[in-house]
Structures are given as C-alpha cells and as structure tokens.
Amino acid sequence: xxxxxxxxxxxxxxxxxxxxxxxxxxxxxxxxxxxxxxxxxxxxxxxxxxxxxxxxxxxxxxxx
Numbered sequence: 050x051x052x053x054x055x056x057x058x059x060x061x062x063x064x065x066x067x068x069x070x071x072x073x074x075x076x077x078x079x080x081x082x083x084x085x086x087x088x089x090x091x092x093x094x095x096x097x098x099x100x101x102x103x104x105x106x107x108x109x110x111x112x113x
Contacts, residue, residue: 050102059100065093068104080107 050059052068065081065088081088082105088096098104 050098050100050104052104053106059098059102063098065096065098065104068098069093069106072106074106074108078109080109081105082107 050057052072065083066076069076069079069081076090076093081093083096083098084103
C-alpha cells in the first residue's frame, strides 16, 4: 500500500486504526482518505487495508 506517497508493507488483516498507531498518528487529530474517499472515524477499526490501497493521512494543526 502507499501511505502519504510512500510505499509500505501491508500485513494481512491490517486496519486503518493499526496503521495510525504504527505511524504514530492520534486518531482524534487526523482525517484518513482511502482510495480518494474519506473514511469515517468509526470505521478505522474495521476497515481492512489491501496491498493496492492508497492512503492519505492528514493531521490537523492548531495555531493562531
């Protein structure tokens, strides 16, 4: 799979929630796009990734 433009290994039954934990992202502070569609936060634990998937993780930054 490709994550934020970088090719990564995709273990069997690997979910978005597991990917976020592995990559060090907090579930609350990100939006996840899977194959050009936004994934609901409620689905992170049940959405299983495949080798050909393209994932974009966008972090929200605060400031002012």
